[in-house]
Amino acid sequence: MNAHSEQLFHEAVEVLRANDLGTMTSAAPNLYPHMWSWDAAFVAIGLARVNVPRAIQELETLLEAQWTTGMIPHIVFSDNDTGYFPGYDRWNTSGASAKPDRVRSSGICQPPVHAIALRHILDRGRENGGADLRAAEMFIEQTFDSWLAWHRWLATVRDPEETGLIEIHHGWESGCDNSPRWDSPYNRVKPGMVPAFVRRDTSHVRDTSERPDDGEYRKYLWLVQQMASVGYDDKKVMQTVDFRVRDVFFSAILAAASDVLADLGLEIGRDESAEELRKIAAHFRSGVLSTIDPVTGLARDFDVLAEEWIATETIAAFAPLISGGDVEVLNRQRAIIQGPRWMGHPALRFALPPSTSPLSPEFRTRTYWRGPIWPFLNLLFGWASARDGQQELYSILRTLSLEQLGDLTFAEYYEPFTGEPLGSFAQAWTAAAALEWLG
Ligand code: 9YW
Numbered sequence: 001m002n003a004h005s006e007q008l009f010h011e012a013v014e015v016l017r018a019n020d021l022g023t024m025t026s027a028a029p030n031l032y033p034h035m036w037s038w039d040a041a042f043v044a045i046g047l048a049r050v051n052v053p054r055a056i057q058e059l060e061t062l063l064e065a066q067w068t069t070g071m072i073p074h075i076v077f078s079d080n081d082t083g084y085f086p087g088y089d090r091w092n093t094s095g096a097s098a099k100p101d102r103v104r105s106s107g108i109c110q111p112p113v114h115a116i117a118l119r120h121i122l123d124r125g126r127e128n129g130g131a132d133l134r135a136a137e138m139f140i141e142q143t144f145d146s147w148l149a150w151h152r153w154l155a156t157v158r159d160p161e162e163t164g165l166i167e168i169h170h171g172w173e174s175g176c177d178n179s180p181r182w183d184s185p186y187n188r189v190k191p192g193m194v195p196a197f198v199r200r201d202t203s204h205v206r207d208t209s210e211r212p213d214d215g216e217y218r219k220y221l222w223l224v225q226q227m228a229s230v231g232y233d234d235k236k237v238m239q240t241v242d243f244r245v246r247d248v249f250f251s252a253i254l255a256a257a258s259d260v261l262a263d264l265g266l267e268i269g270r271d272e273s274a275e276e277l278r279k280i281a282a283h284f285r286s287g288v289l290s291t292i293d294p295v296t297g298l299a300r301d302f303d304v305l306a307e308e309w310i311a312t313e314t315i316a317a318f319a320p321l322i323s324g325g326d327v328e329v330l331n332r333q334r335a336i337i338q339g340p341r342w343m344g345h346p347a348l349r350f351a352l353p354p355s356t357s358p359l360s361p362e363f364r365t366r367t368y369w370r371g372p373i374w375p376f377l378n379l380l381f382g383w384a385s386a387r388d389g390q391q392e393l394y395s396i397l398r399t400l401s402l403e404q405l406g407d408l409t410f411a412e413y414y415e416p417f418t419g420e421p422l423g424s425f426a427q428a429w430t431a432a433a434a435l436e437w438l439g
Contacts, residue, residue, distance in 0.1 A: 001438070008406060009438050013050055015410050015431035016043065020054075021078050024061045028412065028424035031204040033083035035076040037062060037110040038175055039429045041117040042376050046432020048117075048124040049439075052132040055121050056139045059114065063146050065105045067098040069234060070153030072114070073105035074172060085200045086221065092228035099232070107224075107232040108173050111253040112154060115147055115261035116383065120436070122264065141268050148265075148273055151258055155280045157234045164287020165246035166254055167304060169237055170223045174247050177220075178212040179355065179369040180312045180362035182245070185303050189242045191222035210366050210422055244304035248291045252299075252319035255284035256384065259324075288323045297332045313341065313360035314369075315353055315377060322384050334393060343396075349419035350404045352378050352397065358416060365415055372413035372422055375401060379433040398437050405434045 001009065019026045024035040025043045032039075040062045047055035065076040077088040093099050093107040118140060125136025158166045168174055171182040199217060202208045212220070223243050230236035238244065258281035265274035291300045291309070298317035301310040320326070321333050338344055341359045343351045348358070356363045356371045364370040378401045385394040404414060410430040412423030 004406060005402070005438055008402070008408065008434055011408050012046070012405075012410065012431040012434040012438075015426045016046060016050075016428060016435075018426065019428045019431075023057055024076060024078060025058060025428050026078065027429070028427045030083065031201060031412075031424040032427075033080040034078045035062065037072050037074045037076075038113050039376075040076075041113040042379070042429035043432045044117040045120045045379075046429075046435040048121045049435040052121060052124050052128060053135055055117075055124075056135055059117060059121075059143070060139075062114070063143055065100075065103045066146055066150065067096075067103075067105075068100065069098045069157065070149035071098070071109050072112075072150050073099075073103075074108050074110040075106040077104040077106075083200065085197065086224065090197075090221070091224060093232060095228070096232040098234075107227055108168075108170050109154075110173060110175050111250045112150060112257050113253055113380070114150070115257040115264065118147065118264060119260050122267075137268075140264055144261075144265065144268060144270060144273070147261055148277070151254065151261060151277060151280055154254055155258075155283070159287075160238075162283070163246060164251065164283045164285075164290065165248065165302065166251045166284070167238070168245055168247045168250060169227065169241045169243055170220070171243070172220065174250060174316075176249070176314070176316065176355070176369045178216060178367070179314050179316070180360070181301050181310055181314050181316055182243075183312075183362070184306070184308075184310060185243050185245050186216065186219055188306065189219045189222065191218045192225075194218050194221045194225065197221060205423060207366065210368060212368065242305070245310070246291075246302040246304060247316075248288055248299045248301050248319040249316035249322070251284045252288045252323035253380075255281045255288060255323035256387075258284070285323045285325045288319050289326055289329060292320065292329065297329075297336055312362065313357035315355050315374075318353070318381070321381060324384065324388055330388065334390065338393070338396075345416075347417050349417055350400045350414075352400050352404065352416075353381070354416040355413070365417060366422055368413065368423070371416060373404070373416050374413050375405060375411075375433045376429040379436055382437070401433065401437050405430070405437070410434065 026033045027036045027039040044055040044058045081087045088104045091106045122136045125133040171177050226241050227237050258277045262274040262277035299319040341357045345358045355369045382397040409421040409425045411421030412427040
């Protein structure tokens with residue numbers, strides 16, 4: 001490691017240490033003082049580079065919050081109730097029969113990247129040997145059924161018509177909150193009475209236009225209220241909620257992670273479950289491919305209530321690169337993502353994929369999921385590239401990510417043209433991405 005890399009390594013470790021609340025890592029020190037589900041998986045990947053038992057603990061904490069249905073909730077609340085809105089109380093999950101009593105969580109989920117983190121933990125355990133290896137193996141054996149239940153719940157409850165696509169009920173479930181992907185479904189949400197609220201996120205960023213506006217937040221809260229009104233019962237939520245969308249990127253992650261979990265299952269002698277997971281992977285992989293617009297080559301989401309495709313030029317359009325499969329489709333997608341509408345756009349400070357194409361009319365340079373570059377996503381695309389033997393794309397993503405992260409702010413997202421760090425600094429999954437890229 002050269003001096004720059006060493007400094008990046010030490011500062012990234014320090015960010016994770018400073019965000020460590022004991023048995024969970026806060027997603028960010030001020031803006032997000034709780035545990036987020038998919039953040040926790042990336043954090044575990046980073047932690048596994050420096051402390052395998054602590055990485056295991058992160059996922060253990062998340063699993064303790066798993067609902068009896070199998071759902072893993074998107075936020076596990078720490079004791080710091082004042083730091084974030086909407087806090088635990090606003091979710092009203094205490095009446096949800098599937099939520100274990102002692103758990104303080106939200107009532108929705110996020111993309112299932114966790115099995116990928118498990119794989120990393122086992123690989124690091126194998127590299128280190130000794131106690132780390134034993135702990136990693138034991139953890140996988142002890143928790144395999146819980147992860148399986150999570151994948152099963154998604155594959156069945158969230159895809160009742162067996163489309164090979166996962167239905168989400170809130171933009172927050174996608175993890176890409178205000179992405180242009182959700183503009184048309186949100187346009188049709190007409191919020192009823194929503195009790196007054198005071199947001200916290202806007203006081204943690206320098207420029208409030210980077211964040212969703214209050215009108216958007218009213219809709220976000222309305223959907224939460226709708227789900228709470230039926231006690232977060234899976235069937236009733238589907239009949240009640242005003243936002244029902246098949247999320248192609250979420251589905252791609254389920255496909256990829258199910259293959260990884262199947263591999264882990266085989267390694268611990270769970271052949272039957274592995275076969276079940278392979279089927280889930282194959283089903284959702286073909287679901288993702290079925291969304292591709294033949295003209296643009298981009299994957300699309302589907303609005304269930306409006307019965308229409310949602311075609312936007314966002315990073316989710318490259319879902320097939322995550323789920324893998326069809327060589328021709330993937331080659332075309334790789335050409336597009338490296339072309340002038342994406343990584344090849346001449347004005348980019350770092351030639352990394354922005355969350356929305358700079359040439360899309362919806363593109364905003366500084367606004368959250370509408371343009372900025374999110375470092376954890378580049379790690380996910382890098383992982384998928386390595387899996388598919390795409391060393392060149394992997395190296396490009398790694399080299400440029402390390403350059404971007406060399407500013408040592410560990411920002412939540414970056415302005416694509418200037419490289420300015422935006423959102424929260426010292427964001428846990430950004431630090432974790434740095435550690436994993438460093439290797
Ligand atoms: C919010 C924690 C979370 C991520 C999401 C991201 C943002 C939280 O932060 O959502 O309050 O809007 O969109 O993907 O998990 O980092």
